[in-house]
Amino acid sequence: xxxxxxxxxxxxxxxxxxxxxxxxxxxxxxxxxxxxxxxxxxxxxxxxxxxxxxxxxxxxxxxxxxxxxxxxxxxxxxxxxxxxxxxxxxxxxxxxxxxxxxxxxxxxxxxxxxxxxxxxxxxxxxxxxxxxxxxxxxxxxxxxxxxxxxxxxxxxxxxxxxxxxxxxxxxxxxxxxxxxxxxxxxxxxxxxxxxxxxxxxxxxxxxxxxxxxxxxxxxxxxxxxxxxxxxxxxxxxxxxxxxxxxxxxxxxxxxxxxxxxxxxxxxxxxxxxxxxxxxxxxxxxxxxxxxxxxxxxxxxxxxxxxxxxxxxxxxxxxxxxxxxxxxxxxxxxxxxxxxxxxxxxxxxxxxxxxxxxxxx
Amino acid sequence: xxxxxxxxxxxxxxxxxxxxxxxxxxxxxxxxxxxxxxxxxxxxxxxxxxxxxxxxxxxxxxxxxxxxxxxxxxxxxxxxxxxxxxxxxxxxxxxxxxxxxxxxxxxxxxxxxxxxxxxxxxxxxxxxxxxxxxxxxxxxxxxxxxxxxxxxxxxxxxxxxxxxxxxxxxxxxxxxxxxxxxxxxxxxxxxxxxxxxxxxxxxxxxxxxxxxxxxxxxxxxxxxx
Numbered sequence: 043x044x045x046x047x048x049x050x051x052x053x054x055x056x057x058x059x060x061x062x063x064x065x066x067x068x069x070x071x072x073x074x075x076x077x078x079x080x081x082x083x084x085x086x087x088x089x090x091x092x093x094x095x096x097x098x099x100x101x102x103x104x105x106x107x108x109x110x111x112x113x114x115x116x117x118x119x120x121x122x123x124x125x126x127x128x129x130x131x132x133x134x135x136x137x138x139x140x141x142x143x144x145x146x147x148x149x150x151x152x153x154x155x156x157x158x159x160x161x162x163x164x165x166x167x168x169x170x171x172x173x174x175x176x177x178x179x180x181x182x183x184x185x186x187x188x189x190x191x192x193x194x195x196x197x198x199x200x201x202x203x204x205x206x207x208x209x210x211x212x213x214x215x216x217x218x219x220x221x222x223x224x225x226x227x228x229x230x231x232x233x234x235x236x237x238x239x240x241x242x243x244x245x246x247x248x249x250x251x252x253x254x255x256x257x258x259x260x261x262x263x264x265x266x267x268x269x270x271x272x273x274x275x276x277x278x279x280x281x282x283x284x285x286x287x288x289x290x291x292x293x294x295x296x297x298x299x300x301x302x303x304x305x306x307x308x309x310x311x312x313x314x315x316x317x318x319x320x321x322x323x324x325x326x327x328x329x330x331x332x333x334x335x336x337x338x339x340x341x342x343x344x345x346x347x348x349x350x351x352x353x354x355x356x357x358x359x360x361x362x363x364x365x366x367x368x369x370x371x372x373x374x375x376x377x378x379x380x381x382x383x384x385x386x387x388x389x390x391x392x393x394x395x396x397x398x399x400x401x402x
Numbered sequence: 403x404x405x406x407x408x409x410x411x412x413x414x415x416x417x418x419x420x421x422x423x424x425x426x427x428x429x430x431x432x433x434x435x436x437x438x439x440x441x442x443x444x445x446x447x448x449x450x451x452x453x454x455x456x457x458x459x460x461x462x463x464x465x466x467x468x469x470x471x472x473x474x475x476x477x478x479x480x481x482x483x484x485x486x487x488x489x490x491x492x493x494x495x496x497x498x499x500x501x502x503x504x505x506x507x508x509x510x511x512x513x514x515x516x517x518x519x520x521x522x523x524x525x526x527x528x529x530x531x532x533x534x535x536x537x538x539x540x541x542x543x544x545x546x547x548x549x550x551x552x553x554x555x556x557x558x559x560x561x562x563x564x565x566x567x568x569x570x571x572x573x574x575x576x577x578x579x580x581x582x583x584x585x586x587x588x589x590x591x592x593x594x595x596x597x598x599x600x601x602x603x604x605x606x607x608x609x610x611x612x613x614x615x616x617x618x619x620x621x622x623x624x625x626x627x
Contacts (some may be wrong), residue, residue, distance in 0.1 A: 088528055089527075090524050090528070113527070113532075113533075114524070114527040114528055115526075115527045115528075115529075115531055115532050115533075116530075117531050118530070119528065120528060120529075121524075121525070121528035123521070123524075123525065125521070127521050127522055127525035128525075129522060129525070129526075129540060129544070130522075130544065131540075131543040131544050131546075139524075140531075140539070141529045141530070144530040144531055144535075145529075145530055172495065182529065183528070183529070186528070186529045186530050194449060229549070264596075301532060
């Protein structure tokens with residue numbers, strides 16, 4: 043089943059034009075820079091923004107069609123806002139019951155347990171920390187028995203520690219509650235940690251869609267992700283632990299890599315993020331350098347960045363895996379890099395994202 | 403000195419009570435509409451609502467007198483339906499007072515509703531709460547400071563009303579002779595002792611009510627924001 047969206051909306055000089063069928067399973071990241079229209083699209087889907095023309099349908103059920111719009115309260119689309127929007131006049135339990143009462147949900151205990159809300163129940167909303175607020179907001183939304191969960195940058199207002207603590211809760215939602223999630227974010231890290239697939243939005247248009255690794259590896263989304271976040275995601279399998287040097291040995295596309303020791307099981311599949319700026323290129327397998335991780339690959343694309351000294355190079359490292367590198371245009375010319383050429387990507391060990399643990 | 407006749411005070415309290423209740427019923431939806439609408443006529447309605455703040459009570463009273471008169475359409479219809487005139491009646495006083503005190507109810511409510519904003523209402527909608535449900539269970543409790551202020555101000559303002567009553571209600575004991583009119587009359591007939599007594603009662607009463615409200619408000623601060 044899918045959530046089909048085919049809408050146009052003009053709002054004060056900004057225009058949103060999206061045609062896409064969102065798969066109703068797992069987590070779909072709606073990704074893009076701020077101002078790309080991500081939140082606005084979420085508002086159209088939820089029924090909070092009614093000014094759009096076009097159609098929104100949940101499976102065979104029309105949520106919005108020509109001249110008709112089902113009110114937000116009747117759609118069954120739960121919404122977790124960036125600013126939590128808890129009701130200040132109620133305590134935590136009151137906020138949760140507000141939702142449960144109206145949906146007839148009998149999962150109060152389960153939700154409280156899943157999100158560890160028990161110690162918070164009697165607290166006033168104003169006395170909660172940012173992370174606690176978002177946990178309560180997620181719980182409240184779950185208790186409204188939604189058929190689709192829309193999350194609008196729920197972690198954006200939190201510091202890194204709180205973010206890291208909350209991520210596993212969110213990752214569990216689709217399985218624990220059988221709930222499809224559309225997750226708005228501009229953070230590559232959140233996408234790699236959480237999402238099964240992604241939709242990239244730029245200037246109110248869909249720029250790219252597909253699996254997370256493929257989509258992130260594509261060069262044409264660098265504008266949406268921001269230069270410094272530009273990178274790629276590769277799948278790796280744990281092949282061993284080197285206890286002498288405290289390294290975890292990995293295999294990526296038949297080539298070997300190592301990263302600082304991490305408590306992962308043999309044979310576990312990991313997703314690793316490699317930032318483009320952490321990848322240097324060499325024409326031959328280098329010797330006498332400290333970098334240990336070297337991947338052989340073939341050049342797929344060379345794109346010059348407008349008005350900067352840099353070029354972005356996309357490498358095929360085999361096994362349908364790709365690595366992106368960002369090096370100076372001067373280097374491209376000096377090395378004489380060309381499409382189809384075999385080169386060696388030098389990846390700094392430290393650039394592996396240790397937080398990118400396997401999904402599920 | 404004889405004990406003052408307290409009937410006018412009791413009548414004033416009744417008038418203020420009924421007027422405030424009526425204003426809560428009319429003022430709440432009006433204030434909500436003003437706080438949320440994007441309609442172009444909003445400034446016109448806001449200006450009309452605020453008119454009683456600037457017009458002399460005599461002007462308002464004069465128009466009410468004409469409107470309520472049995473010779474006018476409204477006054478005539480009323481007399482035919484009810485069998486009594488609106489002028490010089492308690493009902494007429496309530497209607498006139500309601501308009502006269504309207505801004506004192508609507509303005510605090512409107513700013514309280516504006517402070518609630520769209521956020522909580524949108525959250526309520528995504529939690530399956532219909533519009534009326536969300537209004538009663540989210541917007542109203544969040545705006546309770548506005549309700550408290552609006553109620554106290556409307557009540558106090560109606561208690562202190564004089565000009566409109568004089569124009570529309572006249573001076574009928576038990577019907578339209580409210581405390582301000584009674585005091586005015588006592589001064590006219592140079593009965594200063596009675597005027598002193600009633601004034602002191604009104605002063606004490608008003609001060610006590612306000613003190614009570616502000617004290618309660620301080621002790622149990624309304625949880626908003």
